[in-house]
Amino acid sequence: MSWLRTATQYLIPTLCMVCEQAQAEIVCFPCRDRIAQNRLQFGPSCQICALPIGPHQSLCAACEQVKPAFDHVTYLDLYQEPLRQTLHLLKYQKRLACASGFALLWNIFHQHTLKACDADVLIPVPLNPTKLAARGFNQAWEIAKRFDLPKSIRRIPNLVICHPTHTAQASLNRAERTASMRDRFELKVGAASMIHDQHIVVIDDVMTTGSTIHSLATTLKKSGAKRVSAWTMLRTPPWES
Known part of the structure; x- marks a missing residue:
């Protein structure tokens, strides 16, 4: 019935989650091109944390000095437009369709990463119970469960408990986070x-800053995990962290 699904897409169009223009898919092709152009601007990056480095470096200064508990970071785009506002719509206006859009973009731009992934388990960064109750969903899990993963990778949404903090992470500097x-x-x-x-x-x-992933990876490795990779939709550049 693929012909019916295709026909329905064009007869009952949706809105692109980025530009909000009516079209057939959750992310239109001009917006995909814009994101692809952003990705072409990525220069050399640290093999661990993925922050920009010089052309003859393999690790950034911070990871050279103290390696974090996680082993590698992969991201879709920097924390910039056009996807920054779209992520806010997902998190703060509960537009869950945007989770499908982020997964679609990941499946498009990280096909090789997905196919070559040798991971055993995939988990989302958990939300603390208060935040989860207020939001009603974990945005990381809503995206993750739509990835085109090898069947050998187990997706487990509730492996880890997150204890609440009294201050929002966005209001803290690197040391405080x-x-x-x-x-x-x-x-x-x-x-x-x-x-x-x-x-x-x-x-x-x-x-x-990577403090959340570092803390989670520390817990996982103390409990016996061999390796921890991080996949994040957006990566804040060092000049904004």
Whole structure:
């Protein structure tokens, strides 16, 4: 019935999540081209945290000095337009269709990453119970469950518990974020056996200082994880973190 689905797309158009123009898919082709142009501007990046580096470097100065608990970061675009506002629509205006759009873009621009992924388990960065209750969904999981992953990778949405903090991360500087994230994550009872000696992929919507992923990766590795990779939709450049 693929012909019916195709016909329905054009007879009952949707709005592009980026430009909000009526068309057949959740992200129109001009907006895909704009994102592709953004991606062409990416220069050399740190092999661990993915921040910009010089042409003859492999790691940034921060990772050279102290390597984080996570092993590698992959991202879709920098924290900039056209996707920054779209992410806000997903998180703060509950436009869940945008999760499908972000997954579509990831499936398009990271086909090789998905096909070559040797991970064992995929998890979202968990929200603390208060934030999850207020928002009604975990945006990272809504995106992650729509990835075109190899069937060998298990998707587990509730492997880790996130303890609440009293201050929003967005209001903190780098040092304060790092301090606030210490001991914030805890594996659920019995979960350690599911990650022992496993490669874990952690999904997040935005990565800024990396303190959240570092804290989560620390918890996972203390519990026996072999490797932790991070996939984030948007990566905040160092001049904005």
